[in-house]
Amino acid sequence: MMNPANQTQFIDQGLASDPTNRLPVTLTINGQAYPLQLESRVALLDALRENLHLTGTKKGCDHGQCGGCTVHIDGQSALACLTLAVMSEGKAITTIEGLAQGETLHPLQAAFIRHDALQCGYCTPGQLMAASAWLSGQPPRTAAEIQEAMSGNLCRCAAYPNILAAILEAQGA
Ligand code: FES
Ligand code: FES
Known part of the structure; x- marks a missing residue:
């Protein structure tokens, strides 16, 4: 059998x-x-x-x-x-x-670079896609609201503080 x-x-x-x-x-x-x-x-x-x-x-x-x-x-x-x-x-x-418009990066992509919001980069596409969908057309959020909304996107390199700083900056762009 x-x-x-x-x-x-x-x-x-x-x-x-x-x-x-x-x-x-x-x-x-x-x-x-x-x-x-x-x-x-x-x-x-x-x-x-x-x-x-x-x-x-x-x-x-x-x-x-x-x-x-x-x-x-x-x-x-x-x-x-x-x-x-x-x-x-x-x-x-x-x-x-x-996500980018030709040669022009999405504001979140540019902010991730400025804030060095990645180490290995494996989670980065998912972080960017989640944040860009969530922030689109929305009023600015607090750090705590961003952390809650992004809690489903894990980063094994623990780049969370820099990711948060990048999103906080980009949401005002
Ligand atoms: S690969 Fe889809 S949530 Fe992890
Ligand atoms: S930057 Fe390595 S998993 Fe997030």
């Missing part, structure tokens, strides 16, 4: 190799349409990174706990690891690659 681990692998391989399990999906990312053929189970995060090589969106936990995969969907902050790619069709997806 096949053990459960091998059975899972067998099922996964079967799905991956069967083109009938794929659906036509067009994702609109940073203003550009990307037609894809994807299995219905593929997360937006994997479609971005593996299919489209938009690797700025980071895979940290892959379980909705670190915020590293934060993108914008129709202007709202969303975790790409918990979002099915097929459910994102017809929506405006923005990734870190689309």
Whole structure:
């Protein structure tokens, strides 16, 4: 009898190799349409990174706990690891690659540089996408409100004081 681990692998391989399990999906990312053929189970995060090589969106936990995969969907902050790619069709997806306007950095990006708000930088795209969605069009917030709103974005390098300083500055920009 096949053990459960091998059975899972067998099922996964079967799905991956069967083109009938794929659906036509067009994702609109940073203003550009990307037609894809994807299995219905593929997360937006994997479609971005593996299919489209938009690797700025980071895979940290892959379980909705670190915020590293934060993108914008129709202007709202969303975790790409918990979002099915097929459910994102017809929506405006923005990734870190689309945050700057050409050569002009988003005010948060510029503030992160000024405040040295990163060490390894792995969490930085998620921090920027979460903060930019949250601050967009909103009145300035207190430090405590920012810390609460950003509590879902973890930084293993503990750059939190500099991240907070950058957001405090950028929200007035
Ligand atoms: S990779 Fe999505 S929340 Fe951690
Ligand atoms: S800068 Fe390294 S995880 Fe945040």
